[in-house]
Amino acid sequence: MSKRRVIPGFGLSLGFTLCYLSLLILIPLAALFLKAAGLGWQEWWRLLGSARVLAAARLTFGASACAAALSAILGLPVTWVLVRYRFPGRRLMDAMIDLPFALPTAVAGITLTTIYAPNGWVGAWLLKLGIKGAYSPVGVFIALTFIGFPFVVRTLQPVLEDFAKDTEEAAATLGAGRWLTVRRVVFPMMVPALITGFTLAFARALGEYGSVIFISGNLPMKTEILPLLIVSQLEQFNVPAAAVIASAMLVVSFMLLLSINLLQRWLDWQKS
Amino acid sequence: MSHPGVTTESRLVRMLLIGTAGLIVGLLLLMPLLAVFIEALRKGWEVFLASLHDEAALSAVKLTLTAAAVSVPLNTLFGVGAAWAVTKFRFKGRALLISLIDLPFAVSPVIAGLVFVLLFSPHGWFGRWLEEYDLKVIFALPGIIIATMFVTFPFVARELIPLMAAQGSDQEEAAVTLGARGWQIFLRVTLPNIKWGLLYGVLLCNARAMGEFGAVSVVSGHIRGETNTLPLHVEVLYNEYQFSAAFACATLLALLALVTLGIKSAIEHFTGHRHHGRH
Numbered sequence: 001m002s003k004r005r006v007i008p009g010f011g012l013s014l015g016f017t018l019c020y021l022s023l024l025i026l027i028p029l030a031a032l033f034l035k036a037a038g039l040g041w042q043e044w045w046r047l048l049g050s051a052r053v054l055a056a057a058r059l060t061f062g063a064s065a066c067a068a069a070l071s072a073i074l075g076l077p078v079t080w081v082l083v084r085y086r087f088p089g090r091r092l093m094d095a096m097i098d099l100p101f102a103l104p105t106a107v108a109g110i111t112l113t114t115i116y117a118p119n120g121w122v123g124a125w126l127l128k129l130g131i132k133g134a135y136s137p138v139g140v141f142i143a144l145t146f147i148g149f150p151f152v153v154r155t156l157q158p159v160l161e162d163f164a165k166d167t168e169e170a171a172a173t174l175g176a177g178r179w180l181t182v183r184r185v186v187f188p189m190m191v192p193a194l195i196t197g198f199t200l201a202f203a204r205a206l207g208e209y210g211s212v213i214f215i216s217g218n219l220p221m222k223t224e225i226l227p228l229l230i231v232s233q234l235e236q237f238n239v240p241a242a243a244v245i246a247s248a249m250l251v252v253s254f255m256l257l258l259s260i261n262l263l264q265r266w267l268d269w270q271k272s
Numbered sequence: 273m274s275h276p277g278v279t280t281e282s283r284l285v286r287m288l289l290i291g292t293a294g295l296i297v298g299l300l301l302l303m304p305l306l307a308v309f310i311e312a313l314r315k316g317w318e319v320f321l322a323s324l325h326d327e328a329a330l331s332a333v334k335l336t337l338t339a340a341a342v343s344v345p346l347n348t349l350f351g352v353g354a355a356w357a358v359t360k361f362r363f364k365g366r367a368l369l370i371s372l373i374d375l376p377f378a379v380s381p382v383i384a385g386l387v388f389v390l391l392f393s394p395h396g397w398f399g400r401w402l403e404e405y406d407l408k409v410i411f412a413l414p415g416i417i418i419a420t421m422f423v424t425f426p427f428v429a430r431e432l433i434p435l436m437a438a439q440g441s442d443q444e445e446a447a448v449t450l451g452a453r454g455w456q457i458f459l460r461v462t463l464p465n466i467k468w469g470l471l472y473g474v475l476l477c478n479a480r481a482m483g484e485f486g487a488v489s490v491v492s493g494h495i496r497g498e499t500n501t502l503p504l505h506v507e508v509l510y511n512e513y514q515f516s517a518a519f520a521c522a523t524l525l526a527l528l529a530l531v532t533l534g535i536k537s538a539i540e541h542f543t544g545h546r547h548h549g550r551h
Contacts, residue, residue, distance in 0.1 A: 074296050077292050081293040089294075099305060104483025108304060115303060122303075203378060207379065210381070214510065227383075243386070246383045257371070
């Protein structure tokens with residue numbers, strides 16, 4: 001880098017950033033990996049291969065994937081309406097989308113539990129259909145859908161806003177009906193954003209704790225998610241098990257973060 | 273101006289889609305929000321107000337405010353510094369640094385709490401040392417503050433980095449040419465340009481700091497009247513089947529969320545950023 005730095009503060013701002021980042025984030029996370037790595041591979045496999053961990057992993061990954069998928073399905077019409085139509089209450093609806101970001105997860109947890117409990121507003125109604133809402137895997141799925149929903153809408157929204165209508169006009173000029181245009185022209189353009197939104201919602205859902213633990217019922221082997229399992233291992237002073245499960249989850253999260261970065265690049269490339 | 277007919281749907285389809293979206297947002301988002309207030313007032317105003325005046329509730333509010341009052345300013349300082357470093361300069365590892373700043377978003381809050389337990393609990397890495405000096409981090413205020421700082425770490429930086437990158441450095445360079453000094457440049461040139469983004473970032477950081485549950489729950493130890501933040505207090509009340517009291521305290525957090533969303537919308541409206549202009 002031959003260009004002289006004109007603007008002052010390089011050393012100070014970078015030094016401060018690196019110190020702060022290392023002390024607060026990097027060193028603590030490294031300590032977790034070191035702690036877990038100190039146990040050796042065999043212990044890792046034994047801990048991660050236990051029936052309880054596998055059951056929790058199945059529920060966490062399964063419910064997160066289903067919830068992210070439902071968020072994507074529900075997010076599509078909502079984003080479409082927010083971007084393309086003008087109607088009374090649109091601004092309010094737009095502002096409401098961020099509610100799951102802003103509402104503390106514990107509050108979301110107790111409210112969703114109350115609504116979906118067997119005697120709750122929706123829970124009673126679900127029960128008539130033979131579905132148990134709260135205190136079942138369905139409850140976990142509901143809470144995670146609530147948490148993941150804004151990720152999909154907020155990823156789709158800018159893409160749909162930037163989408164030039166010329167392409168749609170061209171399709172219409174060429175004789176395509178509206179539905180054909182949407183299906184063949186608009187929808188394919190939204191796929192990258194949809195996948196990104198899904199991945200963001202999925203990544204967030206995997207680590208989610210506060211909104212899930214109230215509604216899930218927390219039965220080992222049945223409705224216990226991985227973050228809760230970490231907490232319960234810690235409460236039983238089984239620190240090695242907590243560290244190993246946490247490290248394994250972190251590895252998955254980092255891989256997801258990496259793929260989100262790549263997806264984001266795909267989106268930026270699509271824009272230009 | 274395009275012909276309206278070809279790039280929109282028929283009136284009926286539009287109505288149906290708006291109805292569907294309204295139903296989704298209503299059921300998924302609005303209903304839980306309303307339920308907080310309805311459940312809180314189920315046993316009347318007296319119970320509601322008594323729950324908020326309870327000593328444990330007041331101490332929880334105080335602790336939440338304290339944790340936010342320390343972690344938000346520190347993370348704001350970090351956010352500004354980090355954004356300055358990565359947007360005003362080009363250096364090796366810059367892209368990596370930007371990704372690392374996002375790291376806490378990928379970490380489960382529970383794991384965020386766990387790492388500090390591993391470091392600071394009596395059997396942890398620094399446990400012996402802390403004991404020698406009679407310092408308590410885990411199950412005490414410092415642990416709660418550190419865990420909150422961890423989870424709210426990226427908010428301000430993440431808001432400022434794209435904003436400052438888009439604005440470039442021309443104005444700052446001009447200020448240098450005119451003889452301005454370091455802090456002068458920041459306060460007189462940069463700050464006025466980023467103030468809305470900064471406010472927005474601080475707002476999100478604060479909402480998360482006050483509402484954080486998982487990370488704080490792991491390090492707090494749930495000591496009533498001592499290490500319970502407001503979200504933890506809500507949990508304790510709920511688990512003791514004091515539902516009205518739990519929801520009464522939850523309304524404070526729900527109001528915080530509503531205020532945050534309100535100011536956010538106002539900023540967007542005011543600055544025209546993300547304003548959905550049709551043309």
